[in-house]
Amino acid sequence: MSQYYLFQDIKKCIGCHTCEVQCKANKGLPVGPRVCQVVEVGPKFVGSLPRASYIFMPCFHCENPWCVAACPTGAMQKRPKDGIVFVDEELCVGCKTCMSACPWGAPQWHAETGKVVKCDYCRDRVDQGLKPACVTVCTTHCLHFGKPEEIREIRRERHAKAVSPLD
Secondary structure: OOOOOEEOOOOOOOOOOOOHHHHHHHHHHOOOOOEEEEEEEEEEEEOOHHHHHHHEOOOOOOOHHHHHHOOOOOEEOOOOOOOOOEOOOOOOOOOOHHHHHHHOOOEEEOOOOOOOOOOOHHHHHHHOOOOHHHHOOOOOOOEEOOOOHHHHHHHHHHHHHHHHHOO
């Protein structure tokens, strides 16, 4: 299991895609691969008003990642120290097996390099004690990154505010 968790407060997300843009800029990605995605759900009518929700879809850094098991070269790896799943570009031969194995579509094809890329929680930033790029630019502060116990506390506080009779 990953020692980190990325949580989206779906009620705060406005679907601005700033997280996607910053991710691409941070990774130097061209048009095409989207290693994190904001997916629109809806619109649907709530009462008489149309409403849409936006779901942030990065890699989930699975406990037993199918992409790692499927990779024939060992390019797709999971770090033992924190559970971050990443691609070792030097070992990737571009066979796309990991892309087929992932039920979430996290590994993406980078046509310019002929290799696979995916969300790795910006492991270079995490190693420096920083948050992933997507979290740092979130306009509405709906993205939260941290250890599972920290995220549980954020969720508890969010829920307490939502149901507080004092507001």
